[in-house]
Structure formats: C-alpha cells, structure tokens
Amino acid sequence: MPLYHNDDQAMLKDSVAPFVAEQAPVSHLRKLRDSADATGFSRALWTQFTEMGLPGMLVPEEHGGLGMGHMEAGIVLEEIGRNLTPSPFLSTSVGAVAALARAGGTQAGRWLPAIASGEAIVALAIDEGAKHRPDRIASTATRAGNGFRLDGKKSFVLHGHVADISIVAAKTDGGITLFAVPKDAKGLTADPRRLVDSSLASHVTFDGVEVDADAVIGEVDAGQDILDALLAATRTGAAAEMVGVGQGAMDMTVNYLKERKQFGKLIGEFQGLQHRAAHLYGEMEVARATVMKAQQLLDEGSEGAKLMVSVAKAKAGRAANLAVREGLQMHGGIGMTDEYDIGFYMKRDRALAEYMGDVHYHIDQVARMNGY
Amino acid sequence: MSELDAFRTEVREWLEANCPAEMREPVRDEGDVCWGGRDWVFKNDAQKQWLEACVAKGYTVPDWPKPYGGAGLTPEQTKVLKQEMKRIHARSPLDSFGIWMLGPALLQFGTEEQKVEYLNPIARGEIRWCQGYSEPGSGSDLVSLQTFGEDKGDHWVVNGSKIWTSYADKADWIFCLVRTDKANKYQGITFMLFDMASKGVTTRPILLISGNSPFCETFFDDVEVPKTQFIGEINRGWDVAKYLLGHEREMISGGGAGGDMVSIGGAFAKAFGKNAAGELDDPILRAEMAAFDVDVFAYRAMGERFMDMWKTGRAHPASSNMMKYVGTELNKRRHELVMSGGGSEALEWDSEETKGGARARGWLRTKANSIEGGTSEVMLNVIAKRILDLPGA
Ligand SMILES: Cc1cc2nc3c(=O)[nH]c(=O)nc-3n(C[C@H](O)[C@H](O)[C@H](O)COP(=O)(O)OP(=O)(O)OC[C@H]3O[C@@H](n4cnc5c(N)ncnc54)[C@H](O)[C@@H]3O)c2cc1C
Numbered sequence A: 001m002p003l004y005h006n007d008d009q010a011m012l013k014d015s016v017a018p019f020v021a022e023q024a025p026v027s028h029l030r031k032l033r034d035s036a037d038a039t040g041f042s043r044a045l046w047t048q049f050t051e052m053g054l055p056g057m058l059v060p061e062e063h064g065g066l067g068m069g070h071m072e073a074g075i076v077l078e079e080i081g082r083n084l085t086p087s088p089f090l091s092t093s094v095g096a097v098a099a100l101a102r103a104g105g106t107q108a109g110r111w112l113p114a115i116a117s118g119e120a121i122v123a124l125a126i127d128e129g130a131k132h133r134p135d136r137i138a139s140t141a142t143r144a145g146n147g148f149r150l151d152g153k154k155s156f157v158l159h160g161h162v163a164d165i166s167i168v169a170a171k172t173d174g175g176i177t178l179f180a181v182p183k184d185a186k187g188l189t190a191d192p193r194r195l196v197d198s199s200l201a202s203h204v205t206f207d208g209v210e211v212d213a214d215a216v217i218g219e220v221d222a223g224q225d226i227l228d229a230l231l232a233a234t235r236t237g238a239a240a241e242m243v244g245v246g247q248g249a250m251d252m253t254v255n256y257l258k259e260r261k262q263f264g265k266l267i268g269e270f271q272g273l274q275h276r277a278a279h280l281y282g283e284m285e286v287a288r289a290t291v292m293k294a295q296q297l298l299d300e301g302s303e304g305a306k307l308m309v310s311v312a313k314a315k316a317g318r319a320a321n322l323a324v325r326e327g328l329q330m331h332g333g334i335g336m337t338d339e340y341d342i343g344f345y346m347k348r349d350r351a352l353a354e355y356m357g358d359v360h361y362h363i364d365q366v367a368r369m370n371g372y
Numbered sequence B: 001m002s003e004l005d006a007f008r009t010e011v012r013e014w015l016e017a018n019c020p021a022e023m024r025e026p027v028r029d030e031g032d033v034c035w036g037g038r039d040w041v042f043k044n045d046a047q048k049q050w051l052e053a054c055v056a057k058g059y060t061v062p063d064w065p066k067p068y069g070g071a072g073l074t075p076e077q078t079k080v081l082k083q084e085m086k087r088i089h090a091r092s093p094l095d096s097f098g099i100w101m102l103g104p105a106l107l108q109f110g111t112e113e114q115k116v117e118y119l120n121p122i123a124r125g126e127i128r129w130c131q132g133y134s135e136p137g138s139g140s141d142l143v144s145l146q147t148f149g150e151d152k153g154d155h156w157v158v159n160g161s162k163i164w165t166s167y168a169d170k171a172d173w174i175f176c177l178v179r180t181d182k183a184n185k186y187q188g189i190t191f192m193l194f195d196m197a198s199k200g201v202t203t204r205p206i207l208l209i210s211g212n213s214p215f216c217e218t219f220f221d222d223v224e225v226p227k228t229q230f231i232g233e234i235n236r237g238w239d240v241a242k243y244l245l246g247h248e249r250e251m252i253s254g255g256g257a258g259g260d261m262v263s264i265g266g267a268f269a270k271a272f273g274k275n276a277a278g279e280l281d282d283p284i285l286r287a288e289m290a291a292f293d294v295d296v297f298a299y300r301a302m303g304e305r306f307m308d309m310w311k312t313g314r315a316h317p318a319s320s321n322m323m324k325y326v327g328t329e330l331n332k333r334r335h336e337l338v339m340s341g342g343g344s345e346a347l348e349w350d351s352e353e354t355k356g357g358a359r360a361r362g363w364l365r366t367k368a369n370s371i372e373g374g375t376s377e378v379m380l381n382v383i384a385k386r387i388l389d390l391p392g393a
C-alpha cells in the first residue's frame, strides 16, 4: 500500500478541510474561551459533524458506522489540529470506538451505534497522576453483588464532566478490566479543570461506584488488550492532530515571514530565519509520513503497529513543538499577544504533548520494544 | 493486489534460487561493494554470479525499460523487489553513478540512440562513470564553473580542472559540466560525456581525513570531445545537471535509513550489557540512542512515502533536497553515537579486531554526507526558495 492518500481519502480531505476551516476556525475556539463555555466544545458543531457522518467513521458498519480506518480518522484529526477545533472526536470517535470495537459484546452493541449517531460522548479515564503511566493503574474494581465496586482517582479526563459514559481502566484480581461507567453513577464525581489550551479535563473520583457485571467492556481481567487498542488509536490520533497543529503554526509563520518588514526587507529574506523554517519543514514532513505509517499499520492490523505508534507520537510531538516554538519566536512581539493566534497553537500543542504519553514516555517505549 | 502478491512469490523464488549465500551477508568493507567497470576485479565468484544473475533479469535497474537493460517493473513491483531483497539481506548487485545519476538524466533528456548506447553498459556494470561537476573555485556556486570547451566544428577542445571527482581514477567515462559560452552564465554550460582514457585527461587522488582516497583532482589538457557526446542541448546542460542532482540527492539521502542496523540501542545493548531492569546500562546514552532510534524509524517512513510519491510523480520536485538534508544529518548523528558506543576501542585506526579502524573511518567518511552532492546549507536554501517560496532566497 503506497504511503499517500488514495483517491477516496483525498476526496474525504477535500470535503473535511473546508468544512472545519469554515465552521470551526481558531476564532471558534476563541469565542468558546471568551464566553467561559462550560461544555468544552460546541454541541451545534458536533451536530454538524454528525450530519457528515464523522463521529461514526471508525464504527463498524454493522453498528451503524462507516467502517473506515485510522488513515481516514487522521484526515479529520489533522484538520481539527490545524484549526484548533475543540471537539470530543478523539476520545469518543477514535479512542472509545477502538476499545469497544475490539471488545465487542454488550457494551459495543449499546454504545457504538450511539456514537455513530452522534448521541453519545465518551470520555477515557486512564491516567491517575500528572504523567501518563498506564502500566501502573491503581484504581480498583472489586466484585460486589451482581457487579463491581470501583474505587480510585483518575485525572486528565477530557470531557469527563459531560460525557455520557467514561471508559474506566481498573485493576481486578487477575489483571486489568475496562468498564463503561455512566455519567450519573452514584459515587462518581467529575471536577472539571480549565487547561492552558482552554479545554476542560476532569479529575474524576470513584468512591464506591457500583456498576453491573455487564458494564464490563470485553472480559473481566482481559482488559489489557482492549486498553492497548484504545491507547494505540488515541496516541495515533493525537499524533495526527499534532501534525495539524504543527502545520497550522508553520503555515501561519511562513506567511508572516512574507509580510513583515524590518531593516527595509521582508524578514523572510534573512537566511537566519530561512534555514530554520526549512529545517522545520523537513521535520514536519517526516512527522507526517510517520503518522501515516502508524495509521497504515494499525489499519492492516500489523504487528509492527505498536512500535510505529510510539514513534509517531514522539516524532509528531517533537515536530509540532518545534513548529509552535519557532512560530512564536518568528512573530516577534506580536506573537506574545493574546490577540494573535500563534499562542493558541503553542497552548494546544502543550496539551496534546501530554495526552496519552509525552515524547519522553514514547522514546522510552521505543527503547523497550527494541530490547534495551 | 493479488497480481502483486503473485509477483512477490515469483521474486522470492527467484531470489532464493539466484542470490548466493555470501551475498546475503552484511557489507564489511569497500571491497564488498560491486562497482563494475572495464577494470573491475570481482572479489569472489559469488559477487560475479550475483551480478550476472541480476543483469540477466534486468534487476540491476529494475524500473528501467527492458530495451535499456532494465526489467520494466512498475513502482509497486520495484518496491516489492526491494522489500524482498531487504528481507533476505541481499546486497546490492551493482553500485554505480551510472545507475543513480547519469541513468535518470539520460532517461529524461537522452535521445533514443543515446539511451540504447549508454544505458545498457551501465545496467550490465560494464562501464563505470564519474561525475565532473565541482571545480576548485566552484563548489556550492556550481554555475560559476570555468572548465571550457572550445568549439572546433565537429568537436570541442576541453581545458580546465575538476576537483573532488569521486573515483575518477577508477572510472571509465565521465559526465562533465563544461562551459561552452562564457557570456552566458546559466545557458552557457554543456553536459558532456567522454572517455577518461581520452588523451589529455589526468587524475590525482586526494587523501581524505578517513585515510582513504576515493576522490581526485581531474585535469583536462586539450581533451577532444566529439560534438555528438552531450546530453540535452548545447549550452543547456544546466537543466540536465540540476535534474541529475535531484537524483543524486535522493540517492545520498538513503544513508539516513541506516541499512541493516534496525535499532542502534538494540545493537549496542549487547556490548554494554543491561541493568536489572533490562535497560542498556548507561541511562544517558540509552536516552540518546532511543531518541535517535525514533528519528530513524520516522525517517524510514519518510523514505517510503517519499519514494512512493517520487516514483509516481506526486513529490514536490525539490523534495529530494529535504530528504538529503534530513537523511545526511541523521547519518552523521548515527556515527557520532556509534563512536560513543564504541568508546576507546572505536578509536583504533588499523587493528585487526576493528577491521582496520572501520568505525573511526566510517565516522569520518559520513562527515562528507552533508557536503557532497550539495551542502546542508544549500539544501536549506533550496527548500526555502522552491518549497516555502520565501522572498529573496
Ligand atoms: C513582553 C514584552 C515586553 C516588551 N517591553 C518593551 C518595552 O518596555 N519597551 C519597548 O520599547 N519595547 C518592548 N518590547 C518590544 C520588543 O523589544 C520587540 O518586540 C523586539 O525588539 C522585537 O521586535 P518586533 O516585535 O517588531 O519583531 P520583529 O523585529 O518584527 O521580528 C520578527 C522576527 O524576525 C526576526 N528578525 C528581525 N530582523 C532580523 C534580522 N535582521 N535577521 C534575522 N532575523 C530577524 C526576529 O528575530 C523575530 O524572530 C516588549 C516586547 C515584549 C514581547
């Protein structure tokens, strides 16, 4: 399979790119932030997403979705990144769908159609501290009555305060188990915090939350495989979104170099800036190719996918970070102003960098997967 | 798709039957690389057999058309062949400036007769070529070159000198940039082809910091070149030269992928040993190597995407400059880490255990990667100008 978009994918991009740019450009984020919006995204926009079939892109056709792959979802995520569009797409339509589709069973039958129809928003409750350490989950699920009792604390749960369900990873006797926990479960509190990029992520506390046995996603104790599917999908998606963020920042900056004059010249004429912009271009191209490779391997169900997913999250993380830092610097004083958009790119990049493992986490994973 | 699968099976079987075991071992030194040419002495029978098998099948230049010595494979088939060769660690049957540089330029700009005449001996490894571009006063600013060809009716008389001419002392023929109009900078250069055995051509090897001597000063003293031996149009050689550079840069960029070394940290963990947690027993070096590995895996994906796009005309025409820049800087970083990993042992210059100082010499050789074929700074200039469209670049 060649590593570029085929005709169908190019068509998808041609319809999604102008849609997101028109309906949810950076000014859309700015408006939500300025109005101290309490949801974290626009429900009206999510309805428009639904009209285009986007929430169910990855949902298998038998559950009412489009049965597309990560390559296609990545096309949407890149545009979300480029426009800094607040959206539950990544957690709901990518992460949750990957987990539910892998698990199958009751919860998949219940929630996949609801995601595809745009009715359900799903949050992912994985992290428990300030850093992503999914191999050290301490939240517990103990058998109680017909079901389980959940105890523990989760953090960095995007959309946790508004999601219809959260997918919760907890320790059970013989391993990890994933649960679908409804928003209104007794003993569950979601405490939303405003983050640097204006998004809302919750600290979620589970204090003896009781759920039925059928809240289990997949099988008891056999959640690791499902969690891995969720993580791989979400990391690849976040990497695709970062490629969009980096590209958006880079495009803005290269345009600025062609407009701003100092010393009687366009600043883009200075070789000191040209070389840095050209270096950035190379890093962004490599990041894009890497993310596509990870998407392709995931779509093929290849064994090499896990390695490439970590490579993609790390590489996209480095490249996007370079793009926003160089972007801000090359804008000079104006880049420091709230009125100018480049700072928004820097903020979103920082949030995505932490999401589902930062650069350092994934570099370490790459070392482990290569036996050192 | 299934047609491609069938092709893969066919290739697998063919390789199994035709690629000798010795040719599936890593290249250890320069002598293991087959360059071909009039004076080529095969290192062993296996090298000869492997070349001949590939020549017969058109696999030294799989994507060239059959009449020119290729196998006429599609880009997808070529990719499959490369994958299958890589899978069994098959060596390249033939390395050649003719294949990497002159061939693509001939395919683009040559006449039908020229293609038949020059491409077949390249494909068969019979004629070895060198590249006469750089001059003492014209490196990055190549277009300022001064070597001059005086028009004598049916031939030119060429005078001047080239420098850094790789393998000039071993090559049979040279593709050479010669000024044929002093009044016209860009449109005053002709892309000539001539025999290095011509009267008036001399070469003088130059010793590199690696202690090897693969390149030369090349002098032309009243060299007669028939006025049929040029590509493209007279005085329009710059177009051919630039096109060829695109392919040269693409070729040099390949070094970034790192050949058979899948993971540098994985390779060195054996030498260093691991701690109780199974980690390479030097945490800072481990971190650097892992960060490097990320960049290498990423670059391999880039290489795949670039080739997929390049071979199907989808790539930006200047993107080989980006590949060269990223790939060569990566390769230099690799060899810095190889030296760190090797410690004092890697410093040894001629001991038997170090295969004659292979690491130290290899490390020094890679420093040229970001110079030869156009420097990194020039690559960045080209990206700024042609891809980012920055002003005044
Ligand atoms: C927080 C803050 C506080 C400030 N406080 C003060 C203050 O109290 N008083 C005051 O007078 N000013 C103040 N400034 C302004 C500050 O000095 C300018 O922002 C600074 O000099 C850069 O000018 P500029 O913003 O116009 O950027 P520009 O000059 O437009 O620069 C844009 C980009 O082009 C680059 N560039 C420009 N020329 C060249 C060149 N020749 N070669 C290579 N690159 C070049 C710059 O490095 C930069 O990356 C403040 C700025 C900030 C952000």
Ligand SMILES: Cc1cc2nc3c(=O)[nH]c(=O)nc-3n(C[C@H](O)[C@H](O)[C@H](O)COP(=O)(O)OP(=O)(O)OC[C@H]3O[C@@H](n4cnc5c(N)ncnc54)[C@H](O)[C@@H]3O)c2cc1C
Binding pocket: B130, B131, B132, B133, B134, B135, B138, B139, B140, B141, B163, B164, B165, B166, B167, B215, B368, B371, B372, B373, B374, B375, B376, B377, B378, B381
């Ligand atoms: C191992 C090796 C093999 C080679 N093989 C061949 C060969 O087979 N045939 C052949 O013709 N040539 C060959 N070359 C020559 C090679 O192409 C030149 O060395 C190269 O183009 C640089 O030219 P130069 O050495 O004159 O450096 P210069 O052009 O003098 O450059 C010196 C420094 O200035 C920088 N610089 C120059 N111009 C600019 C600019 N505009 N902006 C910013 N920085 C700039 C360069 O990047 C470099 O860092 C080979 C070189 C090496 C090292």
